[in-house]
Amino acid sequence: MNINIASYCRLTNHKLEVNDIDIQIQKTEASSLNDIYRHLNLSYPKFFKMDNLSKAGFLASELLLKNIIIDKETPKKDMAIVLMNRSASLDNDRTYQTTIQYENNFFPSPSVFVYTLSNIVNGEIAIRNKIMGESSFYISENFSPEKIYSAVMNTFSDPNINQVICGWVDYEFNECDVLLLLIRKENQEKIPFNVNNIYHLYT
Amino acid sequence: MEALILELKKEIIEVLNLEELTPEDINEDAPLFVEGLGLDSIDALELIVLMEKNYGIKLNNAAEGRDIFKSVRIMAEYIAKNRTK
Amino acid sequence: MNEDIVVTGMGIITGLGYGKKQTLEALRLQHSGIGKNNYLQTIHADYPVSEVKMSDNEMRNFLKIPSEKIITRTPLLGIMALNEAINEARFDKNEARKIAFINGTTVGGMEKSEQYYPEFINTEHYIENHDCGSSSEAIAEYFGNFDMITTISTACSSAANAIVLGANLLKTERVDVAIVGGTECLSKFHLNGFNTLMILDKAACRPFDATRTGLNLGEGAAYLVLEKASDAQQRNIKPLCKLSGYANTCDAYHQTASSPDGQGAYLAMQNALYESQLKPEDIDYINAHGTGTENNDLSEGTAIMRIFKDTIPPVSSTKPFTGHTTSAAGSVESIISILALQHDFIPANLNFNHPMPELSFQPVKENITKKLQHVLTNSFGFGGNDTTCIFSKIE
Numbered sequence: 001m002n003i004n005i006a007s008y009c010r011l012t013n014h015k016l017e018v019n020d021i022d023i024q025i026q027k028t029e030a031s032s033l034n035d036i037y038r039h040l041n042l043s044y045p046k047f048f049k050m051d052n053l054s055k056a057g058f059l060a061s062e063l064l065l066k067n068i069i070i071d072k073e074t075p076k077k078d079m080a081i082v083l084m085n086r087s088a089s090l091d092n093d094r095t096y097q098t099t100i101q102y103e104n105n106f107f108p109s110p111s112v113f114v115y116t117l118s119n120i121v122n123g124e125i126a127i128r129n130k131i132m133g134e135s136s137f138y139i140s141e142n143f144s145p146e147k148i149y150s151a152v153m154n155t156f157s158d159p160n161i162n163q164v165i166c167g168w169v170d171y172e173f174n175e176c177d178v179l180l181l182l183i184r185k186e187n188q189e190k191i192p193f194n195v196n197n198i199y200h201l202y203t
Numbered sequence: 204m205e206a207l208i209l210e211l212k213k214e215i216i217e218v219l220n221l222e223e224l225t226p227e228d229i230n231e232d233a234p235l236f237v238e239g240l241g242l243d244s245i246d247a248l249e250l251i252v253l254m255e256k257n258y259g260i261k262l263n264n265a266a267e268g269r270d271i272f273k274s275v276r277i278m279a280e281y282i283a284k285n286r287t288k
Numbered sequence: 289m290n291e292d293i294v295v296t297g298m299g300i301i302t303g304l305g306y307g308k309k310q311t312l313e314a315l316r317l318q319h320s321g322i323g324k325n326n327y328l329q330t331i332h333a334d335y336p337v338s339e340v341k342m343s344d345n346e347m348r349n350f351l352k353i354p355s356e357k358i359i360t361r362t363p364l365l366g367i368m369a370l371n372e373a374i375n376e377a378r379f380d381k382n383e384a385r386k387i388a389f390i391n392g393t394t395v396g397g398m399e400k401s402e403q404y405y406p407e408f409i410n411t412e413h414y415i416e417n418h419d420c421g422s423s424s425e426a427i428a429e430y431f432g433n434f435d436m437i438t439t440i441s442t443a444c445s446s447a448a449n450a451i452v453l454g455a456n457l458l459k460t461e462r463v464d465v466a467i468v469g470g471t472e473c474l475s476k477f478h479l480n481g482f483n484t485l486m487i488l489d490k491a492a493c494r495p496f497d498a499t500r501t502g503l504n505l506g507e508g509a510a511y512l513v514l515e516k517a518s519d520a521q522q523r524n525i526k527p528l529c530k531l532s533g534y535a536n537t538c539d540a541y542h543q544t545a546s547s548p549d550g551q552g553a554y555l556a557m558q559n560a561l562y563e564s565q566l567k568p569e570d571i572d573y574i575n576a577h578g579t580g581t582e583n584n585d586l587s588e589g590t591a592i593m594r595i596f597k598d599t600i601p602p603v604s605s606t607k608p609f610t611g612h613t614t615s616a617a618g619s620v621e622s623i624i625s626i627l628a629l630q631h632d633f634i635p636a637n638l639n640f641n642h643p644m645p646e647l648s649f650q651p652v653k654e655n656i657t658k659k660l661q662h663v664l665t666n667s668f669g670f671g672g673n674d675t676t677c678i679f680s681k682i683e
Contacts, residue, residue, distance in 0.1 A: 028598065034222070046548070048222040049245075077555065088441055093477075100480050107256045110248035111220075113481035114543045117394060119442040123671030126540040131557055135538040135673050136449055139421045139439040147438070154456040158535075160559065244545060248486060264501075265486050 003156070003183060006163075006191040011036075011056060011178040018063045033037050033059060033176070043126070051092035051115035053174070054124045057083065057169040060071040060180040061125045064165065068182065072129050078162040080133035081122045081153045084140050084148060085170040088118040123170055133161050142167050143177075145198035152183055152193070168202070215275070216259065218249050230274040239274075239285045247272060259287035289459050292517040294527035294613040294682065297377030299369040300623045302508035302610045303338030307372050312569055314625050315635040316655065320609050322492055322504050328474045334518065335488050337474055338506030338611030341367060351430070361507075363426035365616075366471035369425060369509035373467065377513040385464040388436040388658050390454050390472030391424040393444025394615045395478060404630075436463060441615070445536070445669035446470050447510065448618025454514045464519060469619030471509030476544020478614070479505055479570055485544065495605035495613075496589060496651045498642040501681040503579040511618035512626075529626050532662065532680040533564025539672030545583050550591030553577075553592055553666065557595050560676035563627030566662055569599040571678070573634050573658075574663040575625040578605020578651070579612050600649045600655060608638035618667035618675060624680050625663045632659050635645065 008020045016023040016036065023039075033055040037047055042062060050058060069076075094116040099109045114120060119137035126135060134155055140147055152166045167180040181203045183193050191197060212226035215235075233239040236247070247268050254260040254271075257274065260282065262268055271281045300307065303321020304314035314321065316503035321338040328339065347364040348355070351371070352540050379385070439451065447470030454466030482505060483487050520527050537559065539552025546552065546596045561568060577588055582670040590598060606624050613620050628634055637651030644650075669675075 037457040045221070045223060050222040050440055074307065075540070077549075079536075096481070097477070100476070107252050108480045108484040109252060110481075110484040110486075111218075113244050113484055114245060116477075116481060117441070117443045117670055119669070119673055120543050122442075122538070122673070123540075123543050124537040125544065126672060130540050132540050132552065133537050134452075134536040135442070135671065136440065136453070137442050139441055144603060150462070151453075154453065154460060154462075157456050158559075158563075243542070245485075245543070248484065251486075252484070 002186050002189045003193045004186050005181050005193050005197060006184040006190070007064050007068060007182040009180045010144055010201060011060045011176060013163060013176050037068070043191050049111060051089070051095070053091060053118070053169065053171040053173060054115060056119040056176050056178050057121035057172050057180070058124050058128065060169070060178045064182055065129065066149045069129050075130045075132050077132045079131045080135065080161050080164045081125055081131060082134070082136045082151050082155050082164055083122055083169050084138040084151070084164045085118065085168060086139070086141060087170055087172040088139055091172050092116055123132040125165065125179065132160065143202060145195045145202070148198055149193070149195050156185065204254060204279060204283065207283060208275055211275055211279050211282070214253060217249070219246050219251050229275060235272050254282070257288065258282050260285050289461055289516070293455050293458055293531045294517045295512050295515035295531065295626065295679070296515050296520050296525050296527050297373040298511070298528065298626065299372030299374070299376070300508070300510040300620060301365055301368045302613060302620055302637055303340060303487055303506055303648040304609055306342070306368060306621065309622065310626060312595065315606070315609060315624065315627070316633070318493065318636060318638060318655070320638060321506065322608065322611055323544050325444055328476070328479070331475045332479055332483060334490050335479065335483065336492055336504045338504060339474060340507055345570050350639045360423070361473035362471050363423045364391055364393065365473055365507065365509035366427040367424065369469070369471065370431065370511050372465070373511040373513050377623055386435045387433065387465040387467065388429050388454065388457055388463040389424065389434040389645045390438055390440060390450040390466060390468045391427060392440045392450045392615045392618065393472055394421050394441050394443055394446060395475050396470050401665070409618065414638040426649045433550060442516060442673045443669035443671060443673045444612070445616055445667045445673045446618065446624070448667035448675035449536055451455050451531070451618065451622060452536050452675060455534060458514060458516055458634040464515065466513055466514040467513035468514060469509070470616040472507055472613055472615040474505060474507045480563045487581045489580060492639050493608055494639040494641070495576065495578035495580045495607060495637055496585050496644060496647070497640050498644045500579055500580045500582060500585060503607065504611045504637055506615040508610060508616050508620050510616055510623050512619060512622060518598045522552040527682055530682050531630055531677065532566065533678040534676065535559030535563060536673070536675045537673055541672055544670045546587035546589070546668065548587065549682045550587040550594065550657070552672050553588050553591035553668060554594050556666070556676040557591065557664065558675040560678050564678045566678065568596045571601050571662050571664045573601055573628060573663045574603045575621050575628070575663065576603050578607055578637070578682065580605070583667065585644065586646060586668045587667070589644060593648055601651060602612070602634050602652045602658070603635035604635055604652045606635055609635065621665050621667065622677055622679065625665045629660050629679055629681055633657055
């Protein structure tokens, strides 16, 4: 049994690459994630309610899973989502803080509060694709291929899991830094899932 | 009332991030929840915040909102009657 | 690795008190930790909370932390709890063992950041201590000898997921010891947040009661020391119980609400039972997530009925005792479940009076003495993150 990288998506402020294909999109500074959404012609209005972290992770997952998950309704119990980042949900936390900062304009926003948790991005990907296996989110000071590898291999110790969406999803100070991988247990040998390959796809 | 309905539509679009809609797309008599715009429980809570922030109307729980948010027109009528701002 | 994973140490601090002894006593005497806020400075004084009855300074003095050391409340709670766990597990610092520390937290240092935010230029050290990872590091630094430190942030299932990760690390033989759990202190940020979601109750929470209207927040920390059974035997330490099974699944329904049929919870319990090679009728007690919100208790109750059918064991939520300790709930309630197991004692589901018409069962109203062999505990987080752990007596 081989553990392969079946698909990947790299999304930063300067790059959008999916399985070796560079996707060219005119990006403005102000709303680049929304621009990508429109460029992809997705029909998912709930996208606009998400915070930047969830938008980034969601978009990358749509590209990652394009032509792989065609049926978004059937529950996938053998698929897990294991993500990591450095800044947790701080980007959105700051937005939430502005709604409670001043006593004379004190209106905490429920829809913003929902996203003051890093793992809601897992939830958004899961809701969209009905993914019902393990869901984890780790905080790490730096991008670490070793930690990603280790976390995913731990997830595979559950015999029910055959596929894992994993990687690094970070958004802070208008900087988007996402690498998503779809890892699969397969009979054939393809691109092996290992620390070196994770590192090369990131850099 | 028509001015308030238009204002309310714009505000709903903004606070609920209904980015792909314009006020013309919202029928003031159509249901807001379940069918119609398909809003959910978090949207209802944001509308409760909107009521207090813009119109000074304080609702005590989500259940109170259910009757008031049946449509934009019903919302506008309630606001016209109870606003303190 | 096919060996049992056992628990060799536990430590806990909540509104019920410091340590397992005070916790058990409060459970037996039905003394809840929920009341008016004393340490948290908030305008929302009408929401009952369960605070740990020690100020930061009292904890610092107890732990002999020098006054110049900057440390926030979340890691202070963590160190208090971890102290008890590590003492019980009796490690020899000179032995070469690979020890992992897996900490669940979401608030991190936020409670100080929100206090000092307007003046942050002068108190930048608190800003450095804001993020979740630095809470874990602060705790680890106090003890000084962990080979691996990581932080899990999956909201209210964080500590339970720390248990899952720790167990997996042991099974895959990556570490010799896994110290797992979580810590969270109260903050205005999340009190206001839960308030804006309208899921807080102004009265004491009533899980599984038809009149329930929300949860009460709590703070606390709890850690378990996990090892392989053979290692515990080799060290001559008597395990407290074993971790028979666990599972984490995703409800894939909504960002903060649970599905009406409790599918995520159903899968988590089903998978945990399967892994532990137990049947539903083998479970003697369920310590439910039971937050007291309309949504959770219906969803979780439905999932319990689907799994256990005619053999539903006694169920109680201990959140009326400790409040909802969010990121620490998974380990706080695992320790309460293990105390129940050790003492053949099921704590009551306080404040229950009106059965839910949708459910075929009611939670236990009074403390029950019953021989317990297997106990199941649930922790569900926002994002549909559902985790179940099963602890069993060792024959």
